[in-house]
Every structure is written in C-alpha cells, then in structure tokens.
Amino acid sequence: MENRPSRSPLRSRRAKLLAGAVVLGTAGLMTLQTVVPAQLAQATPVRVDAAAPVDFSDVVGAVSPAVVSVRVKQAAEPRMMNFEGRNNFRDFFEDLPNGHPFEKFFRDFGGRGGDDARPNKRSPRSYGMSQGSGFFITGDGYVVTNQHVIEKGTEFTVIDHEGEEYDAVLIGADKRTDLALLKIEGGKDFTYVDFADEAPDVGEWTVAIGNPFGLGGSVTAGIVSARGRDIGAGPYDDFIQIDAPVNRGNSGGPAFNMNGEVIGVNAAIFSPSGGNVGIAFAIPASTAQDVIMELKDGGTVVRGWLGVQIQNVTDDIAESLGLGETRGAIVAEAQDNSPAQKAGLRSGDTILAVEGTKVEGPRDLSKIIAAFSPDTKVDLTIWRDGKEQDIAVTLGRLQDQQQAAAVSEAVEEETTSLDDMGLVLTTKAEAGLDGNGVVIAEIDPDGPAAEKRLREGDVILEVAGMKVNSPEDVLKAVKKAEEDGRKAVLFRVETNDTTRFVALPMKLA
Structure with a gap:
C-alpha cells in the first residue's frame, strides 16, 4: 500500500485507549503466584502481574465502523437430471401410469397438454449467494477479505456497519494465501484500520468482528493461542491461532489487538460440527499486508x-x-x-x-x-x-501448475528380499515397466518400510546417493552404507509421479 499523508482515524484514539486500559487494568489487577516445590522453597517465588481488561467497548467502538459484510453473487450452474436415455424431463413424466402421485404434480405444475395444462415457462436463471466479512484499509474504499469468500463471484456488495450497501469491484485475489481485495467506487470517506507492525504474543487479548451466519457486526473476544500454525491449507501456512469464537461468515473479517490494529485476517476454523469450538486461524498481518499491497498495485501476486x-x-x-x-x-x-x-x-x-x-x-x-x-x-x-x-x-x-499422476501396478516375478527392512524387490522389466529403478514387489506390514509408508509398486531410484536398476544394486548400496557405519540408509523413491526420500534404519548389531 502507498504511503498515506495522514494517519488512520483510529490513531488519534489509541492514546486514549491505552490510557483507559491502564485505569481499567488497575481495577482488575490479577496477581498470580507459582507453586514452588519444597526443595526450591528458599528461592524467590515467581510473580506475574497481569492487567485484565474489564471490557472491550472502547476498542470495539473505535474499529467497528471499519468492519463490513461482504455479499457475493455467484452464477449457479444449471442442474441436469439424467433419466437414462429419455429425451427430456417431459418424456419421463409422459410414461407415468394414471393415478401416479407425480402425474398430478406434473399436470398441475409442469404442463402435460390439454385444456387444464399450464403454459411451460422458461425457468429464470438462478444464482448462488455467499456471505463473508471484510474491513476497510483505506478511506477511499479498499476492502480486504478472503479469496474463498469472493471465489466464482460475479457481483460484490459491501455492507457497512450502518447497513448501507455499496457495489464493489474485485481488484485481485491470491488463492495461495486466501486473500482478496475489493474496491468501492466513489462514496464517502470511510473509516479504516491499519495492520499491526508487530506480531502478537501468545496470550494477548484479541477481538474478532465479523458477519457470522449473516448476523453482521458481531463481536467476540479471546486470546492468541499459538503462532506459526501449519494447517495444510497451502505452501505458505503461517497462521495465528485464536480462541475468540469464529463461525461461518466470519471469514475475511479482522482480528484486532487492544490498540485497534489488525493482527490477522480470519480465514478458517477447526470444528467437527462446523461451528465454533474455540480453534480459529487468522492470516498474519505481515503476510496480509505484503499480499494486499501487491494486489493493490497490480491485481496479482508475483512470486x-x-x-x-x-x-x-x-x-x-x-x-x-x-x-x-x-x-x-x-x-x-x-x-x-x-x-x-x-x-x-x-x-x-x-x-x-x-x-x-x-x-x-x-x-x-x-x-x-x-x-x-x-x-x-x-x-x-x-x-x-x-x-x-x-x-x-x-x-x-511461480505459476499455478496441475500435475497428472498415473498409477503403476507391480507384477511379482523374480524377486530379492531385504528382510531387515521389510522389502521384496524386483526389476522394472520383471514388473512389466520401462525405465530406470527397482520396483517394490512386496511390503512386510510390520516392517520398517511399511512404517515409512512405502508401498507395493513404488520405484526405488537411488540408495545412499547411488542410482539403482536392479535389486543387486540396492543390496550393494545398503552394504556400503553399513560398512560406512550409517545407522540409516537413504532411499529416493518414486510414487506415481512424485519422488521423495525415505531413510530406513540399518539392522542393529
């Protein structure tokens, strides 16, 4: 984002918020004393003085005008019904016996011909609708939200905290970090918020504001539970985990620190039921700020x-x-x-x-x-x-690439066993395959190879840095690693079209 000549409207309120926090903290002072073991009784006990805020109303009052709801209109694909060879939906009902429950339904609502038939009208085009949250980062109407909120959207509406609706355009989105940027054209001077310069500490208070279940303007609070979480969402996972209640519709909304700064963009929850269980994940401000700046400048993120x-x-x-x-x-x-x-x-x-x-x-x-x-x-x-x-x-x-994988099945013929590792090997030729490498023909389900998730049909390409094309090559490489005093030997293995390294332990003397 470009440098702004003036600071966020919230900056002027932060000194007051901090001063208020000191006063409130004094009133709600908590003194925690650790339990000291008897053998350490002579040591000085550890004391932690923590200021516990009485309420979050000052922070919420300052930042709420910057938080919005995002409504996304999506073109819905027409649903097709297959009646196994019949020409169309009408043909299916034409063959129904008289008196069938569907026969009356179709006569009344679908039209079967005759004087009492209703005209067959073309169905209006249907649309899907999704909702999420977002927040202003500039006074002229730039709004941050999640990529999965706006995905496949054709029209975007931003609804502010007073219920006013504004049409918005999509500036850009980044699927890898699940961030998107919208822009309201024209309009008033919006209240906006800033990203925090520093990452929050675990245990800090955080406030989440968003649009859960379409309710809009809902506030929840909790603490930062962890940082640097990898939840398998993508290659750049670095989530902040918070326990402030976050539900469906909160996606794209901000998580604030007690200075009214955005520490993260709420993106995901962990829940067996789909509702809040106290585990939510936010994209860190440091990541969001860099990505949003690139989207704002060029509409895409170049890596x-x-x-x-x-x-x-x-x-x-x-x-x-x-x-x-x-x-x-x-x-x-x-x-x-x-x-x-x-x-x-x-x-x-x-x-x-x-x-x-x-x-x-x-x-x-x-x-x-x-x-x-x-x-x-x-x-x-x-x-x-x-x-x-x-x-x-x-x-x-970096460009998005798709990979296609083909599964090969090993055919067991002449084989060689590595009993200590739980492997039975055969050549590619014996397995009916072309190319280099040695095929795993069998796996001992209780052996080390199975524990490392090797499986039948995997192809061993290298052992201890040596290329192998026969089971004898594997045996020689394993023996050399043993002579070199290695406790484990490194296999490079191909599964479908993906290669990986697996270290299998040597037999202990």
Missing part, C-alpha cells in the same frame, strides 16, 4: 520460483547424509527446465540457507523463495557429498 520437489529432513535422513543437525529442505527432484535444474541442483541436495537466511524446513524455503521477484539471482547454501556448498540460482516466475 519467485525455484522448481523443486522438497521434503522435511528427519533425524534418520540427517544421519544418513552425515548432516550434523536436523534442518533444511532436501530436494527430492528438480523439475525439468526449472531454475533449480538449470543451476545444477539435484536429488539429494539439502538446502540449508537462502541468501544467508537459514532454512528450517520446506515451509521456510517456500516462503523465502516466494518473497523474491522473478529473475532475481539468489545464493543457496546446500549440503552435498558431506559438505556445504554454495550455488547461485536465477529464479523464475
């Missing part, structure tokens, strides 16, 4: 692209690679014609840092790379052949 399949480095994988600590993202495969492949990255390389920033795991790597613009040259620190190396990569542009 850097490396082009690798990556996975976590487990303790077993780290040991098998001779890596001193369990961190980084191991490359299962570099995609064809990708920046990674062109730079020389290969399977088995473990990415430890990007431009000096440590990579703790795949999620870190995805976020770090995405923050760079396409065509940016970055230096990667990788672990290869038992030592660190640096490699320069010029990033490409």
Whole structure:
C-alpha cells in the first residue's frame, strides 16, 4: 500500500485507549503466584502481574465502523437430471401410469397438454449467494477479505456497519494465501484500520468482528493461542491461532489487538460440527499486508520460483547424509527446465540457507523463495557429498501448475528380499515397466518400510546417493552404507509421479 499523508482515524484514539486500559487494568489487577516445590522453597517465588481488561467497548467502538459484510453473487450452474436415455424431463413424466402421485404434480405444475395444462415457462436463471466479512484499509474504499469468500463471484456488495450497501469491484485475489481485495467506487470517506507492525504474543487479548451466519457486526473476544500454525491449507501456512469464537461468515473479517490494529485476517476454523469450538486461524498481518499491497498495485501476486520437489529432513535422513543437525529442505527432484535444474541442483541436495537466511524446513524455503521477484539471482547454501556448498540460482516466475499422476501396478516375478527392512524387490522389466529403478514387489506390514509408508509398486531410484536398476544394486548400496557405519540408509523413491526420500534404519548389531 502507498504511503498515506495522514494517519488512520483510529490513531488519534489509541492514546486514549491505552490510557483507559491502564485505569481499567488497575481495577482488575490479577496477581498470580507459582507453586514452588519444597526443595526450591528458599528461592524467590515467581510473580506475574497481569492487567485484565474489564471490557472491550472502547476498542470495539473505535474499529467497528471499519468492519463490513461482504455479499457475493455467484452464477449457479444449471442442474441436469439424467433419466437414462429419455429425451427430456417431459418424456419421463409422459410414461407415468394414471393415478401416479407425480402425474398430478406434473399436470398441475409442469404442463402435460390439454385444456387444464399450464403454459411451460422458461425457468429464470438462478444464482448462488455467499456471505463473508471484510474491513476497510483505506478511506477511499479498499476492502480486504478472503479469496474463498469472493471465489466464482460475479457481483460484490459491501455492507457497512450502518447497513448501507455499496457495489464493489474485485481488484485481485491470491488463492495461495486466501486473500482478496475489493474496491468501492466513489462514496464517502470511510473509516479504516491499519495492520499491526508487530506480531502478537501468545496470550494477548484479541477481538474478532465479523458477519457470522449473516448476523453482521458481531463481536467476540479471546486470546492468541499459538503462532506459526501449519494447517495444510497451502505452501505458505503461517497462521495465528485464536480462541475468540469464529463461525461461518466470519471469514475475511479482522482480528484486532487492544490498540485497534489488525493482527490477522480470519480465514478458517477447526470444528467437527462446523461451528465454533474455540480453534480459529487468522492470516498474519505481515503476510496480509505484503499480499494486499501487491494486489493493490497490480491485481496479482508475483512470486519467485525455484522448481523443486522438497521434503522435511528427519533425524534418520540427517544421519544418513552425515548432516550434523536436523534442518533444511532436501530436494527430492528438480523439475525439468526449472531454475533449480538449470543451476545444477539435484536429488539429494539439502538446502540449508537462502541468501544467508537459514532454512528450517520446506515451509521456510517456500516462503523465502516466494518473497523474491522473478529473475532475481539468489545464493543457496546446500549440503552435498558431506559438505556445504554454495550455488547461485536465477529464479523464475511461480505459476499455478496441475500435475497428472498415473498409477503403476507391480507384477511379482523374480524377486530379492531385504528382510531387515521389510522389502521384496524386483526389476522394472520383471514388473512389466520401462525405465530406470527397482520396483517394490512386496511390503512386510510390520516392517520398517511399511512404517515409512512405502508401498507395493513404488520405484526405488537411488540408495545412499547411488542410482539403482536392479535389486543387486540396492543390496550393494545398503552394504556400503553399513560398512560406512550409517545407522540409516537413504532411499529416493518414486510414487506415481512424485519422488521423495525415505531413510530406513540399518539392522542393529
């Protein structure tokens, strides 16, 4: 977002809010004392003085005018009925016997011909309707909400806290972070809110305002339960978990701190029933601010692209690679014609840092790379052949790609067993397949391979960094790893069209 010549209207109220919080906190002061074990009785007890707010009315009163409801009109696909070979819906009812309950219904409402038949009218085009929440981030009408709220929308209506409705246009949306930006054309000078500059601490109070179940203007409060949550929603998961009650319709609404700043955009709940159970997830302000700024500037989010399949480095994988600590993202495969492949990255390389920033795991790597613009040259620190190396990569542009996977079934013929690992292997030729690698013909359901989720039909491409094309190659590679004193041996395995690394433990002496 561009720099604004004047500060948010809420800024002028924050000093008063903070002063009020001090007064309220004094009235509701809570003193907590830990229970000290007998052996530590001589130590000074730990005391925590916490100011507990009596109410949230000042904060809510300040920010509520900036929170809106978002109504989305969606073109509904016509529902087709298949009556197995009949020409149309009318033909189905034409053949009904006299006196059938549907026969009278169709005569009265569908028209069967004759004097008492009603004219057959064309059904009006139907539409779907969804609702969510949002909030103003500028005085001229930019509104933040979730991408899943506006998805497939054809018309967008923003309803402010006073019930006034405004037509809005979609500026842009980003599916990967589930954020979208709407704009009201013209209109009055709207009250807006700012994103928080700092992430909230776990245990801080938070207030959620939104449109649950279409009620509009509903306020709930709770605390920040956790940060950095990965819920499997996408490659950039970094959610704030809050326990402020959030329900359907709250999506896209803001979660505020006690200064009236937006700490997150409510996006998801965890619930067996679909209602609030005290676990909700918000997109952090730091993520939202960057994405919204790009949407506002160009309508799309442009991210850097490396082009690798990556996975976590487990303790077993780290040991098998001779890596001193369990961190980084191991490359299962570099995609064809990708920046990674062109730079020389290969399977088995473990990415430890990007431009000096440590990579703790795949999620870190995805976020770090995405923050760079396409065509940016970055230096990667990788672990290869038992030592660190640096490699320069010029990033490409991330685009949505679809992958098609074909399932191959292994045919058991001549086989070789690795009993200690719970594997029975055969060649690709024996399995009726082409290409390189060794096919897993059987899995011991109680063996180490099954525990690592290997399955029949998987193809072993490499063992301990050595390419394998026969069960004998696998045996040799395992034996060499054992001679080198490894406690685990690293397999690169292909399942359908996806490759990954699996570390299988060696037989203990």
